[in-house]
Amino acid sequence: MEQLFEEYKKYSLLHKKDSMMSGVEPGTISYLVSVNWLKKYMNFILFDQFKREVTENDLKLDDDHFEKNFPGPISNEQDFLEKDQDGVNLYGTGQLRHFESEFIDRFVFQQSHPNQDFYCVNEELWEFLFGRYGGQIVKRYYAR
Numbered sequence: 001m002e003q004l005f006e007e008y009k010k011y012s013l014l015h016k017k018d019s020m021m022s023g024v025e026p027g028t029i030s031y032l033v034s035v036n037w038l039k040k041y042m043n044f045i046l047f048d049q050f051k052r053e054v055t056e057n058d059l060k061l062d063d064d065h066f067e068k069n070f071p072g073p074i075s076n077e078q079d080f081l082e083k084d085q086d087g088v089n090l091y092g093t094g095q096l097r098h099f100e101s102e103f104i105d106r107f108v109f110q111q112s113h114p115n116q117d118f119y120c121v122n123e124e125l126w127e128f129l130f131g132r133y134g135g136q137i138v139k140r141y142y143a144r
Contacts, residue, residue, distance in 0.1 A: 001056055007132075008050045014125040021122060024142045031126040032118045032138040033074060040071040041129070074135025076118070 024030075042048070044066070049059055062068065120140065121129075130137070 001059075004045055005050060008045045008047060010128065011045065011047075011125075012051070014128050018122045018125045026142055028142045029123050030120045030140050030142055031123070031130075032076060032140060033121055033126070033129065034076045034118055037071055037074055037076070037135075038119060040069065041133075044069045044071050071133060072135075073133055074129060076136050076138050 046059060046061065054060075
C-alpha cells in the first residue's frame with residue numbers, strides 16, 4: 001500500500017506541474033494519453049481516496065483490486081486513432097521536415113476533442129507513466 005501511495009504522490013505532483021504549464025514554447029514535445037486509460041490508472045492507484053486522505057484502514061478496495069484494475073500498457077488506438085490498414089500514416093524515412101527519422105506519426109480522428117478523448121501531457125509526466133506501464137507512444141509538438 002505504501003508503494004501505491006508513493007506512486008499517487010508522484011503522479012499528483014507531476015500532474016499538477018503539467019496542469020500549471022502556461023506559455024509553452026512552440027515545438028515543445030507532448031504526448032497524448034487516452035482519457036479512458038487515465039481513468040483506469042487513477043482507479044488503480046486509488047487516486048480519489050488518497051486525495052480525500054482516506055486512512056489505510058478505511059480504503060475501499062476489493063481483495064482482487066490490483067489484478068482487476070491494473071491499467072496495463074498505455075493504449076490509445078481504441079479511443080482516437082484512425083484505422084490505417086495500409087500503414088500510410090507511419091513514417092520512419094527521415095524525409096519529414098522537422099521530425100526525427102524514427103518518428104512514428106498516428107493521426108488523431110478529427111472528431112476528437114482534447115477534453116473528451118485524450119490528454120496532452122508533458123514529457124516528464126509521460127516518462128513517469130510510460131516508464132511504469134509502457135504502451136503506445138503518440139508524440140506531438142505544441143504549435144502556436
